[in-house]
Amino acid sequence: MEDNKEMINEEIKTEVVENEETTEKESVVNDESNNEEKVETSEGSESTEEDELDMIKKQNKKLQEELDTTKDTLLRLRAEYDNYRRRSIKEKEGIYSDAYVDVVKEILPVIDNLERAIAADGTLEDLKKGVEMTMKGCQDAFSKLGVEEIDATGEFDPNFHNAVMHIEDESLEKNVVAEVFQKGYKKDDKIIRHTMVKVAN
Incomplete structure (x- = not known):
């Protein structure tokens, strides 16, 4: 009977030892598995951070290129505007200069007639005739320049x-x-000088 007890005890001990070994092995396997998961998770998070960093760098590069393009466009537009402004001023000055030349060309014949009238010896009638010719020359010059006399007959108009x-x-x-x-x-519609008048009340 004692032999049976000893045998049973030994079997129990063996089972306990085997259970302990199995538990230790499982614990070791679990620890190794956890360590592997931690390493994988750590490697995964490092990989994700690198991907995000690469993406941010690419976005930054793209934005920098867009900014450079915008700056370049702005500088070109500014230069074009400055050139346009200078050209406009020069053209305006040219137009005024041409207008002055046109006016003087039309007035020169009148001055020529006055000089001839002063240099000529003649009677009062000749002088009157010369003044009339000069007046006609002025009217012709005005007509060529598009200048008209304002009609002053009829109702008073403060616009004219x-x-x-x-x-x-x-x-x-x-x-x-x-x-x-x-x-x-x-x-045309631009008043050069208003007609000076007396008005009836």
Whole structure:
């Protein structure tokens, strides 16, 4: 009987020892597995961080290229605008200069006639005729330049007339031009000089 007990005890011990060894092996295997997972997780997080860093670098490079392109475009536009402004100023000056030349060309014949009239010996009638010819030359020059005399007859119009005097005259209607003191001139719709008039009240 004691032999049986000893045998049973030995079997129990053997089972316990085997169970302990199995538990230790499982523990070692679990530890190794956990360590491998930790290493894999660590490697995975390092890989993810590198990918994010690469992506950020690429985005940064792309944004820098876009910024450089925008700066270049802005500089070109600024240079083009400056050139355009200079050209416009030069063209404007050229237009004014050409206009002055055109006006002087039209007035020169009038001056020539006045010089001839002064140099000529003649009667009062000849002088009057010379002044009339000069006046005609001025009118022709104005006509070529598109300058017209402002009509001063009829109702007073502040857009064309400058009233310097008012009179009471029953023979005239109210607000009518009674007399012209100085003729006015215009070119197209632009007033060069208003007609100076006397207006009836």
